[in-house]
Amino acid sequence: MSDVSIKESRSNPVRTEAPWYKRKSSLRILGMIITFIIIIPLALIYLAPYIGMLSTALKQPKQIFQYPPKIIPDPVMWSNFPEGWSKYVPFNTYLFNSLKITLNNVIGNLVSCTLAAFAFARLKARGKNILFALVLGTMILPNEVILVPQFLLFTKLGMNNTHWPLMLPAWFGYPFFIFLLRQFFMTLPKELDEAALIDGANWLQILWNIVLPLSKPALATVAIFSFVGNWNNYLGPLIYLRDDKLLTLPLGLTQFQGQFGQVAYHFMMSNAVLMLLPVLLIFFLAQRLFIEGITLTGTK
Amino acid sequence: MLQRFTGKKLSKREKQEERVFYLFISLWLIGFLAFTGGPMIASLFISFTNWTGVKSISFIGMDNYQTMITDKLFWITLKNTAYYAFASVFFGTVVALIIAILLNQNIPGRNILRTIFFMPSVTQGVAIAIMWLWVLNPQVGLLNYGLSFLGIKGPGWVTSQTWAMPALVVMAIWQNGQAMIILLAALQGVPRMFYEAASLDGAGQWAKFRNVTIPMISPALFFVIVIGVVGSFQIFTTVAVMTRGGPGSSTMVYVYYLYQNAFSYFKMGYASALGWILFIIIAALTWVQFAAGRRWVHYE
Structure with missing residues (x-):
């Protein structure tokens, strides 16, 4: 502003500089400040429940219902974590069950859905369109429609009160994941297949050596969706599992509700924090791939 | 053959x-x-x-099916579910879009902010529902504590017939990070030259938003809304853990009612009929949205 004199700018209107508040650079900084003024409190609101959760997990029972709530507990009860985890309720058993079911289902989903998605995306066959329409149709099918017959089926097979009803279906495809992977596989150039076929590769080799290495974002997305969904699954275990030694973490958490009432809030929270950790860990590790993958599902 | x-x-x-x-x-x-x-x-x-x-x-x-027509509770669950679905998808999409627009500005720390807003959508299920029970506690909960700074005396949330459902909607808005990511990706995909051309035509910020941004991101908006409706009609875990349909029947939602009929009252026939009606409702809503979508969704 200061290096251009008023006289000059009058004589040469093209070079006129706008006043500081109209200048592009100032506007950009102003816009940034306004954005920050809105977004920082919003971000804090979004984080607040997590902070409150951690804080409650570290409190003594009598401090939980103090008002106004203290964010930093005094004293910090680190002992809540081991006590809540295994003193009253066998959370190690629940953890083992949850891990077993979740890992099985992630692998099962990846294998079965990748195979089907690859076929739908890259192979020619009669009847393919009708079959793919079935995949799409079952995508919006609410699971609850088949809840009762599935329950009866597994009961007939003697699998009620075992982990099988929760682990078996994962190996037989999941429509949303098939759709998601198929959309991704479609974006890879077909010429890759042609070239590999000429080189004498078979379809399984093409899938394994060519398509999969290029599909990491989509695979990561499916893996995370599957992990989160199974790790948090509540309805399935609620219906099928009754023996205490078979229960999963979500069911274990709700046990504090009935058995100890409000007294066990600190244990519920400390266990809930521990239960969230693997999800957050996986999310942070694979965030870049995951966001890329989600983006593809929404825009393609 | x-x-x-x-x-x-x-x-x-x-x-x-x-x-x-x-x-x-x-x-x-x-x-x-x-x-x-x-x-x-x-x-x-x-x-x-x-x-x-x-x-x-x-x-x-x-x-x-005839019982349903005279079953008062069925109509209540239908009304509650529709209310939940409409409110959570509408406000959830608006909030997700606002956050996406804010994050689409060129501001420092964007990736960290994006992670914060996205995190709630990967941390779901029982652990989070229990955390929210505490956040929504009328006496010592974080939400009413926060409101007290604004001079608002917060309602009873999940203990109040009027406010239990809005409480679940607030939670759903908080968990809508996936929509935010999809919308953010769509916003980033709008070519800058469209905005520049609109500026040359003398369009203001609102006109640009209305006539450039919205049409350009309409496929992503559409996707987010369709997925949102299908998902919110199937709300179960939060209700089962936090309210069990109460107080009264104020949060009695469709799938929870179906679950109760099947596994508490053992009315497998009625539960199956409920499941089929749910499927028909969701299919019809999806179809209506696709029909309506033709009028406002612009594919390139």
């Missing part, structure tokens, strides 16, 4: 490709028949019976 119908003779390679196709989709196909298609037909059959899951079963025609 099939070629007699299509009249086309397939080459050896094409035949082989078709075999591989059916081999690759076989897991999904078996799963579809055993765990989805079969149960669907069974469910339709059961919905015409008075089965309680044990021994005797008799055909009662359309009775279950």
Whole structure:
């Protein structure tokens, strides 16, 4: 502003500089400040429940219902974590069950859905369109429609009160994941297949050596969706599992509700924090791939 | 075999490709028949019976469906679910869009902020529902504590007939990070030159938003809304853990009611009929949205 004199700018209107508040650079900084003024409190609101959760997990029972709530507990009860985890309720058993079911289902989903998605995306066959329409149709099918017959089926097979009803279906495809992977596989150039076929590769080799290495974002997305969904699954275990030694973490958490009432809030929270950790860990590790993958599902 | 119908003779390679196709989709196909298609037909059959899951079963025609018409609680659950779905999808999408627009500015720390807003959508289920029970606690909860700074005396949330449902909606808005990511990606995909051209035509910020941004991101908006409606009609875990349909029947939602009928009252027939009606409702809503979408969604 200061290096251009008023006289000059009058004589040469093209070079006129706008006043500081109209200048592009100032506007950009102003816009940034306004954005920050809105977004920082919003971000804090979004984080607040997590902070409150951690804080409650570290409190003594009598401090939980103090008002106004203290964010930093005094004293910090680190002992809540081991006590809540295994003193009253066998959370190690629940953890083992949850891990077993979740890992099985992630692998099962990846294998079965990748195979089907690859076929739908890259192979020619009669009847393919009708079959793919079935995949799409079952995508919006609410699971609850088949809840009762599935329950009866597994009961007939003697699998009620075992982990099988929760682990078996994962190996037989999941429509949303098939759709998601198929959309991704479609974006890879077909010429890759042609070239590999000429080189004498078979379809399984093409899938394994060519398509999969290029599909990491989509695979990561499916893996995370599957992990989160199974790790948090509540309805399935609620219906099928009754023996205490078979229960999963979500069911274990709700046990504090009935058995100890409000007294066990600190244990519920400390266990809930521990239960969230693997999800957050996986999310942070694979965030870049995951966001890329989600983006593809929404825009393609 | 099939070629007699299509009249086309397939080459050896094409035949082989078709075999591989059916081999690759076989897991999904078996799963579809055993765990989805079969149960669907069974469910339709059961919905015409008075089965309680044990021994005797008799055909009662359309009775279950007629019961629904006079079942007061059914209509309440339908109304509650529609309210929840509409409110959480509407406000959830608006908030997700606002956050996406803010994050689309060129501000420092964007990736960290994006992670914060996205995190709630990967941390779901029982642990989070329990955390929210505490956040929503009328006396010592974080939400009412926060409101007290604004001079607002917060309501009873999940303990109040009027405010329990809005509380669940608030939670759903908080968890809508996936929509935010999809919208953010769509916003980033709008070519800058469109905005520049609109500026040259003298368009203001609002006009640019209305006439450039919205049409350009309409496919992503549409996707987010369709997925949101399908998902929110199936809300279960939060209700089961936090309110069990109460207080009164103020948060009695469709799937929770279905679950109760099947596994608390053992009315397998009625539950199956409820499942089918839910499927029809969701299919109809999806169809309506696609029909309406033709008028406002612009694909390139």
